[in-house]
Amino acid sequence: MGEALLEVENLHVHFPTPDGVVQAVNGISYSLGKKEILAIVGESGSGKSVGVLSLLRLIPARDCKVQGSVNFEGQNLLKLSDPEMRELRGNRIAMVFQDPMTSLNPVLRIGDQIQESVIEHQGISEKIAKSRAIELLELVGIPEAGKRYRHYPHQFSGGMRQRIMIAAGLACEPSILIADEPTTALDVTIQAQIIDLVKKLRREIGMSVIWITHDLGIVAGLADRVAVMYAGKIVEFAPVDQLFKTPQHPYSRGLLNSLPRLDARSEKPLEAIEGLPPNLINYPASCPFLERCSYQTEQCQIPPEMRSITTTHEVCCHHTEKL
Amino acid sequence: MTEPIVKVKNLSMHFGQASGFFSGPQRLVKAVDNVNLEVFEGETLGLVGESGCGKSTLGRSILQLCKPTTGTVQYRGTDLVKLEGKALRKMRNRFQMIYQDPYASLNPRMKIADIIGEPMYIHQLHPRSEIRSEVEKILKMVGLARDFADRYPHEFSGGQRQRIGIARALAAQPDFIVADEPISALDVSIQAQIINLMRNLQQQLKLTYLFIAHDLAVVRHISDRMAVMYLGKVMELTDSNTIYEDPLHPYTQSLLAAIPIPDPEKEREREANRVLLDGEVPSPENPPEGCAFCTRCPRKREVFETKKIDCSTKAPTFAEAKPGHWTACHLYT
Numbered sequence: 001m002g003e004a005l006l007e008v009e010n011l012h013v014h015f016p017t018p019d020g021v022v023q024a025v026n027g028i029s030y031s032l033g034k035k036e037i038l039a040i041v042g043e044s045g046s047g048k049s050v051g052v053l054s055l056l057r058l059i060p061a062r063d064c065k066v067q068g069s070v071n072f073e074g075q076n077l078l079k080l081s082d083p084e085m086r087e088l089r090g091n092r093i094a095m096v097f098q099d100p101m102t103s104l105n106p107v108l109r110i111g112d113q114i115q116e117s118v119i120e121h122q123g124i125s126e127k128i129a130k131s132r133a134i135e136l137l138e139l140v141g142i143p144e145a146g147k148r149y150r151h152y153p154h155q156f157s158g159g160m161r162q163r164i165m166i167a168a169g170l171a172c173e174p175s176i177l178i179a180d181e182p183t184t185a186l187d188v189t190i191q192a193q194i195i196d197l198v199k200k201l202r203r204e205i206g207m208s209v210i211w212i213t214h215d216l217g218i219v220a221g222l223a224d225r226v227a228v229m230y231a232g233k234i235v236e237f238a239p240v241d242q243l244f245k246t247p248q249h250p251y252s253r254g255l256l257n258s259l260p261r262l263d264a265r266s267e268k269p270l271e272a273i274e275g276l277p278p279n280l281i282n283y284p285a286s287c288p289f290l291e292r293c294s295y296q297t298e299q300c301q302i303p304p305e306m307r308s309i310t311t312t313h314e315v316c317c318h319h320t321e322k323l
Numbered sequence: 324m325t326e327p328i329v330k331v332k333n334l335s336m337h338f339g340q341a342s343g344f345f346s347g348p349q350r351l352v353k354a355v356d357n358v359n360l361e362v363f364e365g366e367t368l369g370l371v372g373e374s375g376c377g378k379s380t381l382g383r384s385i386l387q388l389c390k391p392t393t394g395t396v397q398y399r400g401t402d403l404v405k406l407e408g409k410a411l412r413k414m415r416n417r418f419q420m421i422y423q424d425p426y427a428s429l430n431p432r433m434k435i436a437d438i439i440g441e442p443m444y445i446h447q448l449h450p451r452s453e454i455r456s457e458v459e460k461i462l463k464m465v466g467l468a469r470d471f472a473d474r475y476p477h478e479f480s481g482g483q484r485q486r487i488g489i490a491r492a493l494a495a496q497p498d499f500i501v502a503d504e505p506i507s508a509l510d511v512s513i514q515a516q517i518i519n520l521m522r523n524l525q526q527q528l529k530l531t532y533l534f535i536a537h538d539l540a541v542v543r544h545i546s547d548r549m550a551v552m553y554l555g556k557v558m559e560l561t562d563s564n565t566i567y568e569d570p571l572h573p574y575t576q577s578l579l580a581a582i583p584i585p586d587p588e589k590e591r592e593r594e595a596n597r598v599l600l601d602g603e604v605p606s607p608e609n610p611p612e613g614c615a616f617c618t619r620c621p622r623k624r625e626v627f628e629t630k631k632i633d634c635s636t637k638a639p640t641f642a643e644a645k646p647g648h649w650t651a652c653h654l655y656t
């Protein structure tokens with residue numbers, strides 16, 4: 001990996017609530033290289049969404065307490081003013097969500113929505129913007145883009161809406177696309193089309209991607225590097241081949257073993273990880289995985305630090321040597 | 324092979340009215356269209372397909388939770404479609420359903436003991452005085468503590484609620500269970516717990532499952548045989564290993580190719596010769612005239628060239644292409 005485009009350092013996001021403080025993200029650090037696809041994988045509630053939403057300050061400041069730093073093009077995003085942040089969002093960094101209807105305006109023709117963001121970010125004439133918008137719709141594979149340009153969001157299927165969202169995100173030629181479970185609500189054949197599209201965009205326009213998912217199959221086929229999250233921490237960070245071949249954290253290993261495989265039938269029961277993730281309000285003082293871990297010892301009462309086991313592979317566990 | 328416990332013949336479930344004299348264009352959804360299959364005693368038949376293809380409707384019409392438009396469903400020799408009212412109610416405990424969202428299907432104001440005890444009481448399976456101890460027995464069977472009986476559904480995690488949903492189904496003493504995406508709403512590490520549980524219960528209690536899911540890897544793991552649906556029709560049916568190793572129907576082939584495998588090396592290999600399916604599933608209100616898959620099929624030209632059959636006007640029949648391997652495609656007729 002070349003030089004880092006984005007560097008997240010020791011990010012914490014806590015939500016004070018009447019029941020106590022929800023420790024959603026607890027000191028995550030990672031970097032994203034140019035043209036790199038980074039996958040963030042973890043179960044629901046592990047802090048994947050909060051972790052990226054807070055990078056773009058998309059969580060209202062009154063709801064949460066954010067600490068750490070996010071370096072992008074020489075600036076700390078957490079220190080930008082609101083207008084500066086708005087300028088950057090959707091301009092240098094675009095985001096796509098699981099449900100595209102939440103970010104498309106239902107009463108505006110989709111062409112106008114894309115055209116608007118082209119004009120806003122590139123300051124070009126309406127006529128050029130229109131042909132640019134049609135180009136973008138073609139790029140993301142909307143058939144008959146010239147005609148469909150005039151349609152409203154509800155006239156498209158879920159997969160098509162997700163393509164439109166990506167087109168809108170690309171309008172400003174961002175250097176990073178953040179995609180939060182963009183295919184979770186889609187069928188597999190449509191999911192395959194969207195993944196193929198994102199790979200093509202990375203190849204052709206050289207954008208970097210942070211792709212959030214809970215599906216290890218998608219990770220295997222798409223990512224260059226992978227961060228595995230558990231209870232608001234990155235517990236393992238590795239290039240994709242290393243993670244799948246030699247997972248070092250008991251949780252990553254457990255996840256991989258618990259998956260039924262399409263390509264190999266086994267009569268053996270799946271190796272389930274028993275128990276549940278910890279309560280984020282009463283965050284454990286020990287290793288957060290301790291309760292479910294079969295490798296635990298006395299030492300695990302002290303939370304482990306992230307440490308490098310090779311130049312590219314980091315793990316947050318006291319007992320990697322046992323695996 | 325053992326005997327079929329359920330035999331589904333020419334089963335269709337069409338929603339909406341065919342157009343009358345004055346009504347506008349016909350809006351008929353052929354959610355399930357002329358399905359034929361058998362489920363054998365003690366087996367798990369997996370049912371897969373993309374959302375909206377009719378899996379739930381097929382499961383529901385087999386269990387008579389909706390009355391099929393046409394066709395028969397023989398359960399141990401009795402045609403359930405013909406049964407009405409009391410006669411049907413009397414048999415109902417024998418076949419049960421497990422739902423995707425156990426929370427939506429559990430009454431939030433009832434204690435777990437009452438949720439699980441209700442079917443025992445309704446079907447008079449135990450004397451009233453013994454219901455509590457039977458509930459505790461079943462809780463234990465599904466891996467829940469006895470004192471959960473006095474708590475309410477909202478106090479439980481998704482995986483625990485699914486165990487409660489399973490316990491409620493078991494309380495009726497069924498021998499045939501339709502499980503409709505029972506793990507789709509759960510996290511990966513919890514999915515494995517529920518899959519293992521369902522397999523153990525099947526062996527212990529000699530249950531027969533129709534297991535509905537859209538995740539083919541899960542279905543392959545749990546099923547003996549598998550049926551693949553598309554637009555209301557069963558496209559292919561055979562044993563689970565054969566579906567993966569020798570898929571015949573072009574839709575099954577495309578579906579398998581689209582499913583990511585958690586192995587980066589394999590994914591790179593597959594990507595090199597992956598043919599992605601174009602387009603989307605047509606609306607079930609307006610399905611293609613010929614083969615349901617013809618609008619997306621990569622092999623329809625081959626059929627035309629080698630067999631002089633036009634897939635977009637002539638529908639294939641569901642037939643046995645190889646022993647025990649059924650499919651609906653002109654390539655094999």
Ligand SMILES: Nc1ncnc2c1ncn2[C@@H]1O[C@H](COP(=O)(O)OP(=O)(O)O)[C@@H](O)[C@H]1O
Pocket residue numbers: 015017022023024042043044045046047048049050051063280
């Ligand atoms: N506004 C909020 N107030 C309180 N807790 C929140 C808020 N937003 C998210 N959380 C909590 O933060 C944790 C992490 O959530 P999230 O990042 O959405 O998880 P993921 O995307 O991995 O499923 C969850 O426990 C969630 O309930």
Ligand SMILES: Nc1ncnc2c1ncn2[C@@H]1O[C@H](COP(=O)(O)OP(=O)(O)O)[C@@H](O)[C@H]1O
Pocket residue numbers: 338339352353354372373374375376377378379380381607
């Ligand atoms: N009660 C109903 N009335 C009208 N249409 C229905 C009804 N139930 C299901 N459908 C339609 O039937 C088709 C199949 O639905 P369903 O069986 O739920 O599919 P799946 O379970 O495979 O996702 C869909 O087009 C759905 O909209």
Ligand code: SF4
Pocket residue numbers: 249250251287288289290291293294295296297300304316317318319
């Ligand atoms: S630190 Fe200990 S408890 Fe935590 S994952 Fe490693 S072995 Fe398990």
Ligand SMILES: [Mg+2]
Pocket residue numbers: 048049050180181
């Ligand atoms: Mg999320």
Ligand SMILES: [Mg+2]
Pocket residue numbers: 378379380503
């Ligand atoms: Mg369904």
